[in-house]
Every structure is written in C-alpha cells, then in structure tokens.
Amino acid sequence: xxxxxxxxxxxxxxxxxxxxxxxxxxxxxxxxxxxxxxxxxxxxxxxxxxxxxxxxxxxxxxxxxxxxxxxxxxxxxxxxxxxxxxxxxxxxxxxxxxxxxxxxxxxxxxxxxxxxxxxxxxxxxxxxxxxxxxxxxxxxxxxxxxxxxxxxxxxxxxxxxxxxxxxxxxxxxxxxxxxxxxxxxxxxxxxxxxxxxxxxxxxxxxxxxxxxxxxxxxxxxxxxxxxxxxxxxxxxxxxxxxxxxxxxxxxxxxxxxxxxxxxxxxxxxxxxxxxxxxxxxxxxxxxxxxxxxxxxxxxxxxxxxxxxxxxxxxxxxxxxxxxxxxxxxxxxxxxxxxxxxxxxxxxxxxxxxxxxxxxxxxxxxxxxxxxxxxxxxxxxxxxxxxxxxxxxxxxxxxxxxxxxxxxxxxxxxxxxxxxxxxxxxxxxxxxxxxxxxxxxxxxxxxxxxxxxxxxxx
Numbered sequence: 001x002x003x004x005x006x007x008x009x010x011x012x013x014x015x016x017x018x019x020x021x022x023x024x025x026x027x028x029x030x031x032x033x034x035x036x037x038x039x040x041x042x043x044x045x046x047x048x049x050x051x052x053x054x055x056x057x058x059x060x061x062x063x064x065x066x067x068x069x070x071x072x073x074x075x076x077x078x079x080x081x082x083x084x085x086x087x088x089x090x091x092x093x094x095x096x097x098x099x100x101x102x103x104x105x106x107x108x109x110x111x112x113x114x115x116x117x118x119x120x121x122x123x124x125x126x127x128x129x130x131x132x133x134x135x136x137x138x139x140x141x142x143x144x145x146x147x148x149x150x151x152x153x154x155x156x157x158x159x160x161x162x163x164x165x166x167x168x169x170x171x172x173x174x175x176x177x178x179x180x181x182x183x184x185x186x187x188x189x190x191x192x193x194x195x196x197x198x199x200x201x202x203x204x205x206x207x208x209x210x211x212x213x214x215x216x217x218x219x220x221x222x223x224x225x226x227x228x229x230x231x232x233x234x235x236x237x238x239x240x241x242x243x244x245x246x247x248x249x250x251x252x253x254x255x256x257x258x259x260x261x262x263x264x265x266x267x268x269x270x271x272x273x274x275x276x277x278x279x280x281x282x283x284x285x286x287x288x289x290x291x292x293x294x295x296x297x298x299x300x301x302x303x304x305x306x307x308x309x310x311x312x313x314x315x316x317x318x319x320x321x322x323x324x325x326x327x328x329x330x331x332x333x334x335x336x337x338x339x340x341x342x343x344x345x346x347x348x349x350x351x352x353x354x355x356x357x358x359x360x361x362x363x364x365x366x367x368x369x370x371x372x373x374x375x376x377x378x379x380x381x382x383x384x385x386x387x388x389x390x391x392x393x394x395x396x397x398x399x400x401x402x403x404x405x406x407x408x409x410x411x412x413x414x415x416x417x418x419x420x421x422x423x424x425x426x427x428x429x430x431x432x433x434x435x436x437x438x439x440x441x442x443x444x445x446x447x448x449x450x451x452x453x454x455x456x457x
Contacts, residue, residue, distance in 0.1 A: 012047050013111045013187045014095065015254070016231045017086065019043060026085065038063070038074065039082040046096065046106040055103040079104065087233070094233060094255040108255050111187035111207055164402045170208045170422065178380075178410040178424040179243050180224045181309070181359050185232035185254065186416045190214070190225040191424075196441045198222055201237075206415065206422070216252055217259050227272040227279075228254065236262075236272055236279060244268070249281065251292070263294035271310040271319075273339075280319050282307040287319065287337065300341040307335075309359045314366040320347065322358040331356035334371065348385070351399065359410065362387065364418045370402070372410055380408040382423060 012019045019026045021044055026035050035043070041063045046054055060071050079096065082088075086095050097107040173193060180192035188203050193211070199222040202211040216223050221239040224247070228235055235254050238247030246266040252259035265288075267281035273289075280289050280300075287301040287310070301307070305325030312319055320336040334347040334357045348357065352373065360371035369387040374380050381404025403409045403423070412423035433442045 014047075014106075014108045015185070015187070015233060019047060021047070033085055035085050036078075036081060038078040039085065042075070042078050042104075043082055046104060047110060050106040050108075050110050053099050053102050053105050057103075059103065094253060094257075097256075109188045109203065109205060111205055163400070164421075167403065167425075168208075170206070171204050171211050173202065173204070173211045176424050181410075182413050182422050182424065183225045183227055184413060184415055184422055185228040189422055190228075190235070192222075192224055199224070201225055215256075217257075218250070218252075226270045229272055230274055230276045236270055238267065238270065246283070249279075262292075263290065263297070265290060268306055269308045269310050269321075271312055273312050274314055274316045280310050280312065282310060282321070287321065289319075289339065298341070300339065301335075301337045301344050303335075308332075311361045314362055314364055318343075320360055320369070322356075322360070331374065332358045334358075334360060348399065359412060361412070361414050363414045364416060370412055370414055370421060371399075372412060373404075374410075378404065380404070380410040382409045382412045382421065 010021055012021065017026060017028050019040075024037075024040055024044075026033055026040065026043070042059065045059060045062060056072075056075060059075060064071050064074065083096055088095050095106060095108045097105045099105055170189065173191075175194040177192045177194050177199065182189050182191045184190070184206060187206055189206050190201065190203050191211075193200050193202050201214045201216065201223045203214050204211040214223075214225075216235075216237065218237075218239055221241050224238045224240060226236045226238055226249075233254055235252050237250050237252055237259075239250065240247045246268050249262040249265045249267055249270055250259045251262055262279065265281055265283065267283050270279055270281040272279055276292065278289050278291055280287060282288075285303050285306060286299050287303070287307050288297055288299050290297045300319065303323055303325075305323045307321040307323055309322045310319060311321070317339055318336050319339060320334060322332040323335050324332050333349075335344065336347050337344040352375070354375070356374035358372045358374065360369055362369050367386065368384045370382065370384045372380060373383050382402045383399040384402055385399040402421070403412075403425075407425050409423045409425045412421045414421055433444060435441075436443050
C-alpha cells in the first residue's frame with residue numbers, strides 16, 4: 001500500500017461512506033464495515049486518483065510488487081470484494097468504474113477532510129464578490145447568485161438556541177435559480193442554473209469549488225433534482241419545460257445508470273421519506289404519499305391552494321410544506337400534516353402575517369426547523385424555530401433570524417451533519433435587457449442618451 005505523507009492522512013467521504021486513510025477503516029452511515037486489506041488498498045489508491053484511470057499495471061506495481069501470486073486473480077477478487085462492500089456491481093457502478101483494457105476509476109464525487117491533528121489538505125474556498133439573487137418565487141432577468149454556507153452554532157441549553165457563526169461562499173456560479181432549492185446528499189450539492197431560455201442541473205462539492213453539469217439520462221425538457229434517497233445513491237427528479245409546471249417524477253441513480261418513472265405521477269414538488277420507503281408529492285390541491293415502487297398511494301391532505309417545499313420530519317411522522325394560495329393575503333404560509341393524514345394545521349399562524357414563509361427543512365436531529373421568509377420591504381431571509389416534541393411549548397416563542405440583509409438569502413437546506421446550512425445568497429442588482437427573438441436570448445439594452453433642453457432667460 002502507498003505510504004501516505006502525513007498531510008494526506010485524511011477522511012474521504014463519498015455517498016453514505018467515509019474512508020479513513022490513516023486508520024484504514026471504511027464506515028457506512030458512521031458504522032464500520034468489514035473490508036479486507038487488499039480491497040482497502042485498492043480503494044485507497046482509487047480515492048487518491050479519483051476521477052482518473054488507475055491502470056492495472058499501476059495497481060500491480062504499487063500493491064503487489066515482488067510477489068509470486070497470481071496478480072490478475074488477486075486483483076479481480078479484491079475489486080469484487082470492494083464492490084460488494086460498497087453495494088456496487090460491474091453492471092451498475094456508482095463508485096468503482098471499470099475502464100475496458102485499462103483499469104479502474106473512482107467515479108463518484110468525493111469530499112476529503114484532514115484526520116484529527118492533521119493540517120488541512122484542501123484548498124480553502126476563495127472569496128468572491130456576491131452575485132445577485134431575487135425575491136421570493138419571482139422570475140426576473142438576473143445576473144447570477146452565489147451559494148453560501150451558513151455555519152451554525154448550537155448553544156446546548158434548555159431550550160437550545162441556534163445561531164450563525166460564519167458565512168462562506170461555496171461557488172460563484174451565475175444564474176443560480178432559487179425556485180429550486182439546493183439539495184445535498186452530504187458530499188455534494190445539486191442545484192439549478194438558468195442558461196438563456198433553459199436550465200441545467202449542476203453539482204458542486206459541499207466544501208466548495210467549480211460546479212459541473214450533471215450527466216442525467218434525460219433529453220426532453222429540463223431536469224430538477226427534488227431530493228436524494230436517504231443513502232444518497234438515488235436522485236428524485238422532475239422533468240419540466242416551465243417553472244411552476246407539474247412534472248413527471250423519475251428516480252435515477254446518482255452516478256450513472258438507467259432511470260425509471262415513478263408511476264404516472266405529475267407533481268409540483270416531492271420529498272423522499274427518511275426511511276426510504278415512500279415519497280411525498282404535491283399534485284394539484286392534494287398532498288399524496290406514494291411507495292417508492294409505485295404499488296401504494298394515499299392522499300394525506302386536500303388544500304385550498306397548492307403545496308410546495310415539502311419536507312419530512314426526521315422521524316417520518318410529519319410533513320411540512322408551504323401553501324401557495326392566490327386568494328390569500330400572504331404569498332405563502334407554512335402548514336403541516338401527520339403522515340397518516342391527521343392533524344392538518346397551520347404553523348406559525350400569527351407570526352408575520354403579511355410575509356411569505358417557504359423552503360423549510362428540519363435539522364437532522366429534529367430540534368430545529370429552518371425556513372425562509374420573504375417580506376416586501378426586507379427581501380429574503382433565513383429563520384429558525386425550536387421544534388421538539390419534548391418541548392412543545394417552545395412553539396409559543398418567536399423564531400430567530402439566522403441570516404438576512406443586506407444580502408438576500410433564499411432556499412436554505414440543512415446539511416446531513418446538522419452543522420451547516422446551504423443557501424442561495426446575493427445582493428439585488430438589475431439591468432435593462434431586451435429579448436432577441438431571432439437568437440432566443442436576452443441582450444443588454446443600452447440606455448438612450450439624455451436629451452437636454454434648456455432655455456436661457
């Protein structure tokens with residue numbers, strides 16, 4: 001096995017796994033899995049060169065030097081055991097990709113961090129000038145936006161409180177559309193970018209970097225990632241041609257492979273249930289819960305408006321969402337219902353009655369609910385409120401603002417570790433543009449020179 005320098009003894013995360021290259025351990029959801037020495041050596045070598053082809057000759061020279069064993073048989077056995085441990089197969093490879101007549105490549109995105117007491121190997125996220133984002137559910141000609149990470153500071157007390165201790169950019173990608181809130185499986189963040197008259201689905205490492213377009217098996221329409229399966233292996237996506245259209249739902253592997261349609265459902269939004277067996281979706285004026293295989297379906301709520309920003313509580317007992325009702329005074333309000341269809345009720349009914357409340361999600365421990373607020377004068381901001389069945393009276397307290405003004409923050413999502421929020425942030429800026437019908441694009445529109453008419457007196 002390669003002797004890693006001290007600054008490379010680190011933990012590498014991919015999907016639901018993490019490999020400690022110093023301790024030579026692999027964990028799934030934090031639980032150590034059994035992996036023999038040779039398969040681990042192969043994994044470590046592939047991780048060190050992730051995204052690049054590692055030839056069989058290189059593996060022989062680094063892992064089986066000066067031995068009389070049958071190298072081909074030993075390598076094939078090690079790769080086979082590694083794939084079994086990671087849930088991979090040669091036919092559907094999420095992690096270990098076979099490159100014919102060459103070798104292997106680690107195909108999944110990785111997120112590396114230093115092991116304890118080791119200096120960081122990753123390059124720090126570079127500072128950037130914020131690009132603009134816009135008001136709640138409002139489509140305008142925007143120049144772009146930035147993803148930011150809000151590092152949360154939890155004060156452990158009774159009741160616990162929440163605060164932001166730092167804000168840092170993830171990427172300066174332009175055209176980020178906050179209509180689709182960012183979705184994270186842990187090491188990656190999926191988001192939607194506007195490109196002229198269409199959209200592209202992109203991904204970026206949660207630690208920061210340059211976004212990359214996703215290669216998903218869809219060619220008709222635009223693709224929006226709505227959620228990921230609890231283990232991060234599958235994506236729940238919708239195909240759309242216009243914003244706010246109802247979309248056919250598909251389930252696609254996160255790293256290559258064929259997708260399948262989720263029954264004949266057309267939905268405005270959808271969310272994967274925490275145990276992975278069911279999916280909640282908004283269809284017209286109803287909220288429905290459907291089994292992942294499409295065999296069962298039930299309606300849990302019938303509404304006056306349409307539901308969006310669906311989110312499950314971490315224990316899977318409740319669904320919370322924002323209702324869009326054109327007849328209502330506010331542009332969106334929070335409601336919740338139990339998973340069995342009982343207990344439909346408004347949330348924070350008397351709080352900021354003229355504001356829009358949207359894009360909510362729980363922290364993974366279920367103690368806090370984080371949501372967005374839109375106000376005409378103040379713009380977009382991010383708030384949190386204590387939400388714990390053990391302390392039900394805490395709902396009577398006021399929510400706490402986590403981030404807002406002068407930068408607008410929209411579409412915040414809590415990360416899996418509960419320590420950070422990922423949000424679209426920016427400062428508003430606009431320019432006059434005109435639509436070129438021949439080219440099908442927006443172009444800058446120069447302002448006419450002012451005409452000055454003066455009269456001498």
